[in-house]
Amino acid sequence: MTHISFFLGFAALLAATTAKAAELPESIKQAGVLRLTVNSTYAPMEYRDPTTNQLVGLDIDLANELAKRLGVKIVWSETPFAELIPSLQTKRADFIISGISDRSSRREAADFIDYLATGPQFFVLTENAAKAPSDLCGKKVGTTRSTSFPVEIEKWSKQNCEATGKPAVQYVPGENSIDVRNQLKQGRIDAAVQGSETLPYAQGQEAGKYRIVGEPFSTGYQGIMFRKDDTALREVVTEHLAAMIADGSYKAILDKYGLGANAVAQPMMNASTQ
Amino acid sequence: MRAAPTLAEGFPDISGMTVARQVHWQRWLAAAAILVVLAAIGRAFVNGQIEWTYVSRFLTAKVILEGITNTMVMAVLAMALGIVLGVVVAIMRLSSNPVLASVAAGYTWLFRGTPLILQLLLWFNLALVFPTIGIPGLWSARAVDVMTPFLSALLGLGINQGAYTSEVMRAGILSVDVGQYEAAQAIGMGRLRALRRIILPQAMRVVIPPLGNEFIGMVKATSLASVIQYPEVLHNAENIYYANSRVIELLIVAGSWYLLVVSILTPLQMLLERRFARGALQITR
Numbered sequence: 268m269t270h271i272s273f274f275l276g277f278a279a280l281l282a283a284t285t286a287k288a289a290e291l292p293e294s295i296k297q298a299g300v301l302r303l304t305v306n307s308t309y310a311p312m313e314y315r316d317p318t319t320n321q322l323v324g325l326d327i328d329l330a331n332e333l334a335k336r337l338g339v340k341i342v343w344s345e346t347p348f349a350e351l352i353p354s355l356q357t358k359r360a361d362f363i364i365s366g367i368s369d370r371s372s373r374r375e376a377a378d379f380i381d382y383l384a385t386g387p388q389f390f391v392l393t394e395n396a397a398k399a400p401s402d403l404c405g406k407k408v409g410t411t412r413s414t415s416f417p418v419e420i421e422k423w424s425k426q427n428c429e430a431t432g433k434p435a436v437q438y439v440p441g442e443n444s445i446d447v448r449n450q451l452k453q454g455r456i457d458a459a460v461q462g463s464e465t466l467p468y469a470q471g472q473e474a475g476k477y478r479i480v481g482e483p484f485s486t487g488y489q490g491i492m493f494r495k496d497d498t499a500l501r502e503v504v505t506e507h508l509a510a511m512i513a514d515g516s517y518k519a520i521l522d523k524y525g526l527g528a529n530a531v532a533q534p535m536m537n538a539s540t541q
Numbered sequence: 542m543r544a545a546p547t548l549a550e551g552f553p554d555i556s557g558m559t560v561a562r563q564v565h566w567q568r569w570l571a572a573a574a575i576l577v578v579l580a581a582i583g584r585a586f587v588n589g590q591i592e593w594t595y596v597s598r599f600l601t602a603k604v605i606l607e608g609i610t611n612t613m614v615m616a617v618l619a620m621a622l623g624i625v626l627g628v629v630v631a632i633m634r635l636s637s638n639p640v641l642a643s644v645a646a647g648y649t650w651l652f653r654g655t656p657l658i659l660q661l662l663l664w665f666n667l668a669l670v671f672p673t674i675g676i677p678g679l680w681s682a683r684a685v686d687v688m689t690p691f692l693s694a695l696l697g698l699g700i701n702q703g704a705y706t707s708e709v710m711r712a713g714i715l716s717v718d719v720g721q722y723e724a725a726q727a728i729g730m731g732r733l734r735a736l737r738r739i740i741l742p743q744a745m746r747v748v749i750p751p752l753g754n755e756f757i758g759m760v761k762a763t764s765l766a767s768v769i770q771y772p773e774v775l776h777n778a779e780n781i782y783y784a785n786s787r788v789i790e791l792l793i794v795a796g797s798w799y800l801l802v803v804s805i806l807t808p809l810q811m812l813l814e815r816r817f818a819r820g821a822l823q824i825t826r
Contacts, residue, residue, distance in 0.1 A: 454683060
């Protein structure tokens, strides 16, 4: 690169970062394509419709609406939950919107734009004797092992079981939320944990099967994950998300999945306290 | 004294010339190119986004050592079950009783015809079909208390292995010359005794290399049991990187252990081969 073109490139970069309205990064704009990766085992956030095999869900709708406003198409790919962060790091995905909780431990790898209130929620089979979360002390509680929930359960157990002299919750690992519910149905575990936003759907699929115990036992947000150095993309997506919240299209998508109560008032960056 | 060779008329005498060694410059070039590529790959791994301190720290972490122990325990037990099933099924398959022969063929068809991971998931989720299992009037238990991840993995891996091993065993039995059967019969041995005393010992020599192959496959196939929460080494390595996001580092840790185990197994197989080839050493190398 000659000195002059280097200078011009630098000037262009400067101009781009100081411009008022955020712009899509040039590479995405030229390709006209946004590459997004999801873990499609987490209905209703993202899952494959059993009849059409199409990717559907709240996150999918939000991303589609964002892409429409950005004037790009989405090329979807899928991956296990634990591979979402590596997919972002290896640039397989431009950003990640896949029911992933904003947690400080994950912020080493990415920045989160929080867009949905969530929290881990205990649930049991309807006929189970447990009435309050404290009844689950000493019981077997299962959850997806690749999520943040095992740590959450341990923390909750320390504060609410062990601190009051009750036996600790016995954590049992599961592979994904479907596997965990299967373990519950078989009686391998007494209770299970999933994000509160996914339980209305599970209950709708198998009416009367599950009963929620207590409230979500911590509060946090789900976030769209961006690479730390990808500020331009992060800003333009945040801007459009804010516009979607303002004009009601965000709320309409949440309501479609019965999750209007989980709405946030505005996109927030790295706002979870966990 | 030997007479000096006479030269044909018109040909120059070249007997005093030395034979020049052919320079295999293509070989040198190919070797150099391969070494350069290997060095570049090695360099890429050294300079890549790999935190080698994580690799060395977790290589001997307690949870990883437990994992590789569980891997080996499962591989040995599942292989043992597979060999027992394989021998029985191979003998049944060669039986003249049509019921035994077709049950054996059906077993191989069923368990070789479906993916191993599917079978593991079926065993693990069996309680959805049979909430309690037992012997009527004698004993019964909740299926989930019986079908622990350990037993689900053992049954899934062992029964699947049995289907493959039965074919290896059948090949071994068929490889023993038919004259050996006739000789055994001639001295009044029954079929099963002839199998035990004459045929199977000779078949062992033939089946050890493919069984060694299968066992090395089994060591790695145990990693599939991670999806039913059997805490083998890949499962435990995954749990660590679910928490600390050091994916490549932990995969290198688990991969190193598999390589080490397989490196130890290969010479062991050779010792075993030598033992069973005592009667035919001149054939084996």
